[in-house]
Amino acid sequence: SKDEKEHEEYLKAILELLKKEELYAKFSKCEFWIPKVQFLGHVIDSQGIHVDPVKIESVKDWASPNSLTKIRQFLGLVGYYRRFIEGFLKIAKPMTKFTQKKVKFEWGDKQEAAFQ
Structure with a gap:
């Protein structure tokens, strides 16, 4: 109010x-x-x-994903807060491609930049 x-x-x-x-x-x-x-x-x-600032710290402290499961967990967490992240879909795109079938997991600079 x-x-x-x-x-x-x-x-x-x-x-x-x-x-x-x-x-x-x-x-x-x-x-x-x-x-x-x-x-x-x-x-x-x-x-x-x-x-919640505690959640922001949790995201900041998250280790770089090293598997599809870890990417899904991370995207699930940050996806919950997507309304607060301007351009979320564009930022997350390099990581979301790994959730598609038959896409090999290769973590590179684009994915790390999107993660950070």
Whole structure:
């Protein structure tokens, strides 16, 4: 939410929707009026949705893939965050070609540049 009033309106709408659908929240496990929340690898705050910095470090520390399985694992992780990576498809193309059938695994400079 951009401000407290908007936050209050969203909160009220959500609680009314839950009540209408006969779903109940355990208030002892709820947190209200917090400035940011981490959820499914994202950080949500008044500025919007961002990638969790822990996940960014995880990607930075990832060793260069040395097999098709490792490439698929890496592409799966970064693919989840593709909406935050401008030009993701173009960047990942040298690596995604290995996921096609009958393509021999040969890690070269283009793939390493895309990986970095």
